[in-house]
Amino acid sequence: MKLKKYLASSGMVMATMALSANIAFAACATDSLPASVEGPGGYPERALTMIVPYGPAGGSGQVAQAMAEAVSEHTGVSINRDHKPGGSGTVGMTAFMATPADGYTVLEHIDDASSAHALDSSRPNPAEDLIPLVTSQITFSQIYIRTEEDRFTDWPTFVEWVKAQGGKATIANVSKEGSMERVMMRFITDATGMEIQQISFDKGAPRYGALAGGQVDALFEQPGDVRSFLDAGTFKPILTMLKESPEAFADVPSLTDAGLDFDPLLRFRGFYVHKDAPADRVEWLQWAFQKAYCEPSYQKYNESKYMTLIESYRDTAGSQELITNTIGQYREVYKQMGLEVK
Amino acid sequence: METFNNFLGGTITLFSDPLGIVIFFGGVIGGMLFGAIPGVSMLTLAAILLPFTAHLSPEHGIMLFSVIYCTGVYGGAITAILFNIPGAPENAPTAFDGYPMTKNGQAGRAVGAAVMCSALGGTISAVIMMIATAPIANWAISAFGPPEIFALVFFGLAVASSVGAKTFWKGWLSILIGLLIAVVGLDPVGGIKRWDFGMPYLLAGIHFIPTILGFFAVTEIFVQAENKVRGSYQAPKLSVDFPSLAELVAHKVAVVRSIVIGFFCGILPGIGATLAAFMGYNEAVRWSKDKSEFGKGKLEGVISSETANNAATGAAMIPLLALGLPGGALTAMMVGVFQMHDMEPGPLVFLNSADLVWVVFAAMFFANLSILFVGYMETKTIINLLRIPFQFLAPMILCLATVGAYAVRGLAIDVIVMFVAGAIGFFLRRSGYSVAGIVLGLILGRIGEQTFAQAMQMLHFEWSGFAGRPIAAGLLIAGVLTLAGSIYGAFFKKQ
Numbered sequence: 001m002k003l004k005k006y007l008a009s010s011g012m013v014m015a016t017m018a019l020s021a022n023i024a025f026a027a028c029a030t031d032s033l034p035a036s037v038e039g040p041g042g043y044p045e046r047a048l049t050m051i052v053p054y055g056p057a058g059g060s061g062q063v064a065q066a067m068a069e070a071v072s073e074h075t076g077v078s079i080n081r082d083h084k085p086g087g088s089g090t091v092g093m094t095a096f097m098a099t100p101a102d103g104y105t106v107l108e109h110i111d112d113a114s115s116a117h118a119l120d121s122s123r124p125n126p127a128e129d130l131i132p133l134v135t136s137q138i139t140f141s142q143i144y145i146r147t148e149e150d151r152f153t154d155w156p157t158f159v160e161w162v163k164a165q166g167g168k169a170t171i172a173n174v175s176k177e178g179s180m181e182r183v184m185m186r187f188i189t190d191a192t193g194m195e196i197q198q199i200s201f202d203k204g205a206p207r208y209g210a211l212a213g214g215q216v217d218a219l220f221e222q223p224g225d226v227r228s229f230l231d232a233g234t235f236k237p238i239l240t241m242l243k244e245s246p247e248a249f250a251d252v253p254s255l256t257d258a259g260l261d262f263d264p265l266l267r268f269r270g271f272y273v274h275k276d277a278p279a280d281r282v283e284w285l286q287w288a289f290q291k292a293y294c295e296p297s298y299q300k301y302n303e304s305k306y307m308t309l310i311e312s313y314r315d316t317a318g319s320q321e322l323i324t325n326t327i328g329q330y331r332e333v334y335k336q337m338g339l340e341v342k
Numbered sequence: 343m344e345t346f347n348n349f350l351g352g353t354i355t356l357f358s359d360p361l362g363i364v365i366f367f368g369g370v371i372g373g374m375l376f377g378a379i380p381g382v383s384m385l386t387l388a389a390i391l392l393p394f395t396a397h398l399s400p401e402h403g404i405m406l407f408s409v410i411y412c413t414g415v416y417g418g419a420i421t422a423i424l425f426n427i428p429g430a431p432e433n434a435p436t437a438f439d440g441y442p443m444t445k446n447g448q449a450g451r452a453v454g455a456a457v458m459c460s461a462l463g464g465t466i467s468a469v470i471m472m473i474a475t476a477p478i479a480n481w482a483i484s485a486f487g488p489p490e491i492f493a494l495v496f497f498g499l500a501v502a503s504s505v506g507a508k509t510f511w512k513g514w515l516s517i518l519i520g521l522l523i524a525v526v527g528l529d530p531v532g533g534i535k536r537w538d539f540g541m542p543y544l545l546a547g548i549h550f551i552p553t554i555l556g557f558f559a560v561t562e563i564f565v566q567a568e569n570k571v572r573g574s575y576q577a578p579k580l581s582v583d584f585p586s587l588a589e590l591v592a593h594k595v596a597v598v599r600s601i602v603i604g605f606f607c608g609i610l611p612g613i614g615a616t617l618a619a620f621m622g623y624n625e626a627v628r629w630s631k632d633k634s635e636f637g638k639g640k641l642e643g644v645i646s647s648e649t650a651n652n653a654a655t656g657a658a659m660i661p662l663l664a665l666g667l668p669g670g671a672l673t674a675m676m677v678g679v680f681q682m683h684d685m686e687p688g689p690l691v692f693l694n695s696a697d698l699v700w701v702v703f704a705a706m707f708f709a710n711l712s713i714l715f716v717g718y719m720e721t722k723t724i725i726n727l728l729r730i731p732f733q734f735l736a737p738m739i740l741c742l743a744t745v746g747a748y749a750v751r752g753l754a755i756d757v758i759v760m761f762v763a764g765a766i767g768f769f770l771r772r773s774g775y776s777v778a779g780i781v782l783g784l785i786l787g788r789i790g791e792q793t794f795a796q797a798m799q800m801l802h803f804e805w806s807g808f809a810g811r812p813i814a815a816g817l818l819i820a821g822v823l824t825l826a827g828s829i830y831g832a833f834f835k836k837q
Contacts, residue, residue, distance in 0.1 A: 069393060086543075088545075175530055198799070212665055213486075215800065
């Protein structure tokens with residue numbers, strides 16, 4: 001096994017190892033799990049339902065599909081995906097909480113559930129009110145510019161140019177206040193002293209189109225979501241929001257390289273079940289979902305989305321630790337931002 | 343010449359492969375069927391088929407989705423015209439005049455016009471797509487940002503007061519009700535909760551599909567039930583007479599205008615066929631000498647809507663293939679099909695997979711043409727559903743609409759919204775308000791608010807910034823002039 005790089009950081013989400021995709025393939029995190037496990041008392045007798053709080057075409061919809069197929073491949077159990085988009089994941093979460101805790105309904109959700117709980121503790125805590133089955137995607141963010149851009153070409157010239165615009169420069173970002181993306185931009189602007197207007201785009205395509213068409217000057221995004229633009233040479237990253245850049249982006253400055261001293265927040269996606277579900281069924285689901293992570297089809301999917309640049313896998317305990325630390329970090333940040341933390 | 347040779351090559355590849363032919367016709371028929379069932383749209387079919395495309399070749403997978411897209415957009419027109427149930431939001435404007443035509447005994451003319459114009463709009467759009475995908479895509483994203491799209495929506499809304507209401511003021515009030523419904527849920531900038539009354543489900547907003555089903559299908563059932571009780575019910579007269587070619591030629595200006603509008607809306611990322619249909623219909627109203635005829639069974643209304651929404655299909659493939667930017671949900675799923683085969687749509691597709699691109703182009707061209715033939719045969723049979731007596735047909739439509747409303751997101755609140763909209767629509771129609779205006783306000787309002795917020799952020803919250811963007815400024819001025827003319831007309835007529 002060839003270990004490529006360690007990413008060391010004081011931040012909780014940065015305690016991750018960077019492994020290359022082929023290594024993840026060769027020695028997957030769940031290889032020690034048994035190849036097959038009998039469901040308790042004939043469970044599951046019917047197909048499972050997976051509630052996805054986002055549409056089928058986005059990142060969550062795609063990872064839900066990839067995971068559902070991987071689980072079905074190695075267990076033979078079908079999973080019906082039920083998309084309930086809206087309210088930044090609130091609708092799906094509410095619908096899930098209203099389903100019976102019988103182990104037949106699972107939930108896909110992203111770090112937004114953690115940040116929502118951090119801001120309002122009456123919202124479900126994914127680490128305590130739910131049982132994480134597996135976290136299967138963890139990724140980082142970058143700032144992109146157009147490759148053909150000539151006003152600036154890299155991070156230092158970009159910062160210099162933005163400062164010269166007196167607040168007129170623009171960056172395409174998501175819209176929700178308190179989201180990971182907005183918080184990270186706040187960190188960056190505070191650390192650099194640059195003033196940049198964030199343009200709110202809910203959907204990916206108009207956001208990417210805005211940069212490609214020159215409507216905005218830069219874009220905040222995760223690399224997997226803009227991989228086609230990177231492969232085509234349309235966009236280029238100028239800042240990687242990790243303490244140390246992974247090998248695939250070795251020539252892109254990291255936070256440390258750019259002199260930015262803050263712990264980055266990461267995007268993560270995982271799968272959950274009710275905390276009151278029967279324990280033996282939960283155990284079976286943990287095995288099924290954790291084992292599915294290592295299915296070749298799922299690994300191939302993760303690789304295509306740049307989800308193997310840093311370790312994406314967390315089992316139940318690892319997920320709980322990740323979520324709990326993330327909630328703590330968001331709470332600190334929200335207080336610093338002056339947001340009302342309930 | 344090179345384009346033609348490529349097209350010929352794509353056509354030969356498509357039809358020399360038996361599996362390809364089966365997938366092509368399966369997509370044509372499947373798209374039409376799923377498009378015709380409200381709520382259970384072509385997106386449902388696409389979502390079901392998505393995992394299976396992994397087992398198909400990339401050519402077959404992408405081709406299947408593009409064919410479903412073309413025929414699915416058309417499919418919803420049939421139920422919109424015959425039963426006032428738009429199969430999809432992009433067919434809603436078709437019902438504005440299509441259903442009154444059915445009530446007037448002109449169902450055949452309306453369906454025939456939808457078939458011919460969908461085929462025409464889609465085919466021409468496919469041809470333009472083949473000729474100039476890359477330059478058009480680059481122009482569209484450079485020239486049209488949020489300020490321009492907002493101005494386009496404003497321009498569209500400015501004429502909408504003329505649609506279906508008894509007076510100008512009732513028309514505008516209808517649109518404002520639609521705009522008000524559009525603000526329910528999280529705001530598009532800061533994610534602030536609005537009008538949710540503490541109900542998490544309302545945070546997702548009022549979805550326009552149950553609203554459309556309520557205002558159109560349920561309201562119509564209530565109105566007809568009332569007529570039945572009062573003894574004034576008249577069954578729609580059955581007619582299978584298609585419009586003559588001369589009739590369509592007489593509407594050539596409307597067809598060309600709608601192709602331009604539909605194509606234009608289709609190439610804008612995130613906009614697509616729904617706005618295309620509404621804008622196509624609105625412009626038909628704007629340029630009509632007698633605006634009052636619209637909403638009462640005017641053939642031009644059906645022609646404009648159906649030409650525009652299918653013209654958007656070919657156009658929507660342009661940003662997808664040239665830039666990797668999906669214009670809507672179905673094209674976003676196509677990205678998934680590409681990715682399943684280790685490919686990404688975008689400029690490299692033309693370099694690395696030119697054969698695939700031309701098979702898809704050829705398939706879209708022939709899918710639109712096939713609407714003409716399959717649609718003709720389908721229409722001659724499906725129109726006989728009008729023979730079913732009202733007491734049997736009404737519960738069937740209500741069941742279908744209920745399933746459709748629930749199927750959108752699997753939320754019971756959508757069914758409640760549908761019936762509430764149906765009841766409100768029943769009373770609004772009696773008092774001369776326009777349910778079409780409400781739906782228009784709802785759909786355009788959501789796009790308009792989002793792009794307005796983005797535009798103001800881009801322009802640093804200075805209104806004068808619009809003046810520095812000629813296209814946006816031109817559209818805003820045209821919208822203001824239209825509005826002023828309407829207000830002047832409303833006062834002038836009163837006096």
